[in-house]
Amino acid sequence: MMPLLSVHGLKVSIDTDEGTAQVLDDVGLSLERGRILGVVGESGCGKSTLIRAIMGILPKGARVERGEIWFEGENLLVFSERELNERVRSSRIGFIPQDPLLALNPVFKVGTQLLEVMRWHAPDDGSRGGERRKRHVGRLVGLLRRMQVPDPETALERYPHQFSGGQRQRLLIAAALACSPRLVIADEPTTALDVTTQHQILLLLRELVAEFGISLLFVTHDFGVVAELCDDLCVIYAGQTVEAGAVLPILDAPAHPYTRALLACHPDRATSFTGIPGSVPSPLAPPPGCRFAPRCGDVRAVCSAGQPPQGRSGTGAEVRCVQYA
Amino acid sequence: MSPQPILTLRDVSVQLGGSKGFLRKTVPPVQAVRQVSLELQEGEILSLVGESGCGKTTLGRTILGLQRESGGEILLDGRPVGGLSPEAARHARRGIQYVHQDAGAALDPWWSIGRTLEEGLKIHGVGDRAERRERVAAMLSAVGLEPAWGRRYPHEFSGGQLRRVALARILLLQPRIVVLDEPTSGLDMSVQATVLNLLLDLRERFSLTYLFISHDLSVVERLSDRVAIMYLGRIVESGPAKVLFAAPTHPYTRTLLAAAPRLAGRRATEHVAVRGDPPSPTLVSPGCAFVDRCPIGDAACKAEVPRLAPIAPQHEVACHRASVEQTASIRARRRA
Numbered sequence: 001m002m003p004l005l006s007v008h009g010l011k012v013s014i015d016t017d018e019g020t021a022q023v024l025d026d027v028g029l030s031l032e033r034g035r036i037l038g039v040v041g042e043s044g045c046g047k048s049t050l051i052r053a054i055m056g057i058l059p060k061g062a063r064v065e066r067g068e069i070w071f072e073g074e075n076l077l078v079f080s081e082r083e084l085n086e087r088v089r090s091s092r093i094g095f096i097p098q099d100p101l102l103a104l105n106p107v108f109k110v111g112t113q114l115l116e117v118m119r120w121h122a123p124d125d126g127s128r129g130g131e132r133r134k135r136h137v138g139r140l141v142g143l144l145r146r147m148q149v150p151d152p153e154t155a156l157e158r159y160p161h162q163f164s165g166g167q168r169q170r171l172l173i174a175a176a177l178a179c180s181p182r183l184v185i186a187d188e189p190t191t192a193l194d195v196t197t198q199h200q201i202l203l204l205l206r207e208l209v210a211e212f213g214i215s216l217l218f219v220t221h222d223f224g225v226v227a228e229l230c231d232d233l234c235v236i237y238a239g240q241t242v243e244a245g246a247v248l249p250i251l252d253a254p255a256h257p258y259t260r261a262l263l264a265c266h267p268d269r270a271t272s273f274t275g276i277p278g279s280v281p282s283p284l285a286p287p288p289g290c291r292f293a294p295r296c297g298d299v300r301a302v303c304s305a306g307q308p309p310q311g312r313s314g315t316g317a318e319v320r321c322v323q324y325a
Numbered sequence: 326m327s328p329q330p331i332l333t334l335r336d337v338s339v340q341l342g343g344s345k346g347f348l349r350k351t352v353p354p355v356q357a358v359r360q361v362s363l364e365l366q367e368g369e370i371l372s373l374v375g376e377s378g379c380g381k382t383t384l385g386r387t388i389l390g391l392q393r394e395s396g397g398e399i400l401l402d403g404r405p406v407g408g409l410s411p412e413a414a415r416h417a418r419r420g421i422q423y424v425h426q427d428a429g430a431a432l433d434p435w436w437s438i439g440r441t442l443e444e445g446l447k448i449h450g451v452g453d454r455a456e457r458r459e460r461v462a463a464m465l466s467a468v469g470l471e472p473a474w475g476r477r478y479p480h481e482f483s484g485g486q487l488r489r490v491a492l493a494r495i496l497l498l499q500p501r502i503v504v505l506d507e508p509t510s511g512l513d514m515s516v517q518a519t520v521l522n523l524l525l526d527l528r529e530r531f532s533l534t535y536l537f538i539s540h541d542l543s544v545v546e547r548l549s550d551r552v553a554i555m556y557l558g559r560i561v562e563s564g565p566a567k568v569l570f571a572a573p574t575h576p577y578t579r580t581l582l583a584a585a586p587r588l589a590g591r592r593a594t595e596h597v598a599v600r601g602d603p604p605s606p607t608l609v610s611p612g613c614a615f616v617d618r619c620p621i622g623d624a625a626c627k628a629e630v631p632r633l634a635p636i637a638p639q640h641e642v643a644c645h646r647a648s649v650e651q652t653a654s655i656r657a658r659r660r661a
Contacts, residue, residue: 042514042515164602166602167602194376194377194540194603195376195540195581195584195585196376196580196584196599196603197376197602197603198584198586199583199584199585199599200599202586221513221514222586223514223588224543224585224586224587224588225586227586227587227588227589228587251588261515262514262515263588265514265515265518266514266543266588267518267521267541267543267546267547267548268543268546268547268587268589269588270518270547272522273521273522274518274519274522275515275518275519276515279483
C-alpha cells in the first residue's frame with residue numbers, strides 16, 4: 001500500500017544576503033497510515049523547513065528546487081496556494097505547534113479562535129449558518145472532553161491565559177483534530193512542558209492516533225521522546241536524511257556514524273561526555289561529498305569525493321553512508 | 326561523622342511578593358520555599374530536581390543571597406551568613422557564584438566578551454589592566470575558547486560557547502560553590518555533552534562544588550552524587566543519586582521518574598499518567614502538597630504535612646505512606 005505521506009529528494013534553498021543557503025538537500029521520508037514517525041535532528045538541520053515545505057508555508061525567499069511531496073496520492077508541490085488552503089491545510093493536515101501560547105491570540109476567546117478554523121476548513125456536511133456553527137461547537141466540546149480539558153462546555157468562553165501550559169497544548173491538539181485530518185504534524189509540542197505534563201500529552205497523542213485513525217509526524221530533538229512515542233524514525237543532518245527505519249532497531253543498533261555519535265551523547269548511554277567534534281556545516285557552504293565527513297570518526301577517502309549512496313543497514317534501516325552501500 | 330559541610334541550610338523558608346494593601350488590593354505572599362534543609366559537602370554535585378514553580382530557582386537565588394530568606398539558617402563553612410540584606414549577603418557569600426539559565430541574556434550585547442569578563446575582576450579590585458587581561462585570556466582557554474575571542478561580541482557565539490563564556494565569567498571570581506541553573510537547557514545533545522564534560526573537568530581543576538538545578542533526569546542521573554527532589558517548595562526526597570534512581574520512594578519521585586522520557590525502550594502506553602497539573606505555589610493546603618495527585622494518599626496525608634525522615638542511611642523521604650509501607654515491609658521481612 002502507498003504511504004500516506006512520502007517526500008522524495010526534496011531540495012529547498014533560501015536566498016540570503018550572503019548567498020544561497022541549501023537548507024534541504026535531498027530529504028526523503030515516508031509515513032505509513034496509522035503510524036507515528038519521529039523526525040529527529042539538531043537545531044539548524046532543516047526540521048522546521050521540512051514541515052513548512054509539506055504545509056506549503058515556506059518563508060519568503062525560499063524555493064523548492066527539486067523533489068516531490070506525495071500526500072494521499074497527490075503531489076502537494078503542484079497545488080496552488082488556494083488549493084492548499086481549501087483542500088489540504090487543517091482539513092487534511094492538522095498542525096500542533098511548539099509553543100501553544102504563541103499560537104493562540106491572547107485577546108480572543110478560545111472558542112472564537114478554534115471555531116474560526118472550523119468555519120474555513122471543516123468538511124461540508126450540508127448544514128449552513130447557525131446550524132453549521134452549532135455542530136462545530138458540539139464537535140469541539142466533545143473533542144475538548146476527550147482531551148481532558150476541565151469544564152469543556154465553558155472552556156470555549158475563556159481566554160488563553162486562563163489555561164495552564166498543558167491545557168493550552170490540549171486545546172491546540174483539539175484544534176488540529178477539529179476538521180478530521182488524516183495527518184497531524186507536531187513541531188516539538190512538548191518542549192515547553194514539564195516532565196509529568198509532557199508524559200500526559202505523549203500518552204494522549206498515542207491514544208489519539210489509534211482512536212482517530214490519523215498518522216502523526218512528530219518533529220523533535222529528544223531521542224527519549226522518540227523512544228517512548230514513535231514507531232518509525234528519520235534522522236536528519238545538515239538538510240539530508242541520513243538514517244530512516246523502525247525506531248527500536250535504530251536505537252538498539254544505530255548504523256549511520258552521525259546517529260551513532262548523537263546517541264552516544266545521550267546521558268542515558270554516554271560512557272563519557274565527549275560530544276561530536278566540530279559543528280554543523282553552514283548551509284551556505286556545505287562540504288563536498290558526505291555532509292558529516294568533516295566530523296565523522298569513521299571517515300574514508302571516498303567520503304569527500306561525492307554524495308554517499310543510499311544503503312541498507314543490518315537492521316533494515318535506510319542509511320546514507322558508504323559503509324552500507 | 327561526615328566532615329563539616331561547605332554549605333548548610335536549616336529550615337529555610339522564602340516568601341515571595343505579596344503586598345499589604347492601602348490603596349491597592351492586598352495580595353498574600355507566595356511561600357516559594359518551605360522549611361528546606363540541605364547540606365552541601367565540599368566537592369560534590371548535588372542536584373535539585375523539580376518541575377516549574379517548585380521553588381528550585383528561588384532556593385538557588387536564596388543561597389546566593391539575591392533573595393532574602395524569611396526564616397531558617399544558612400551556614401557557609403559553619404558560619405552563619407543568613408538574615409542579611411541582599412547586598413551584605415552577596416558580600417558574605419562571594420564564594421558562591423551563579424550561572425544563569427539563559428547564558429546569552431546575562432551578557433551585555435554591546436560589550437565585547439573580554440570587557441564583560443574584565444568587569445568582574447575590576448569590581449573585585451583586581452590590580453592592573455595587564456594582569457586582568459592575562460587572567461581573562463587564561464580563563465577563556467581554560468573553558469575551551471580561543472583567548473583572542475575576547476574581542477568578539479555575544480552574538481558571535483553559539484549557545485554552547487555562550488555557556489562557556491558564562492562559566493569563564495564566574496570562575497574568574499574564584500568561587501568554591503557554583504549554582505548551575507539548568508546549564509544545558511536549550512542545547513543540542515552533542516553540545517550538551519561537551520558542556521557537561523567541561524563542567525566535570527572544571528570541577529576537578531578548580532575544586533568546585535556544584536548545586537545543579539535541573540529537570541532533565543537523564544542528565545541528573547549521570548552527573549550527580551546526590552539528588553534532592555522538590556515539590557511545591559519542599560524537599561520530598563533526597564539521597565545518593567544511585568539509591569534514588571534505583572529505589573525511588575516518594576510517590577512524586579516515582580511519578581517523575583516514570584514520566585521522564587528515557588532511551589531504554591519502554592513505551593509510553595505502559596504507564597499510567599499522573600493526574601492533574603503541577604499545582605500553583607499560591608495554593609496552601611494543611612497536608613501533603615502532593616496528596617491530590619498521589620496514587621496512595623489517604624486522609625492522614627490531607628491533615629498533616631509529612632516530615633523529611635530517614636529511611637536508609639542518607640536517604641530521606643517526606644511521606645506518611647512511604648514510611649508506613651517501609652515499616653510494613655520490614656515487619657513482613659522479620660516475620661518471614
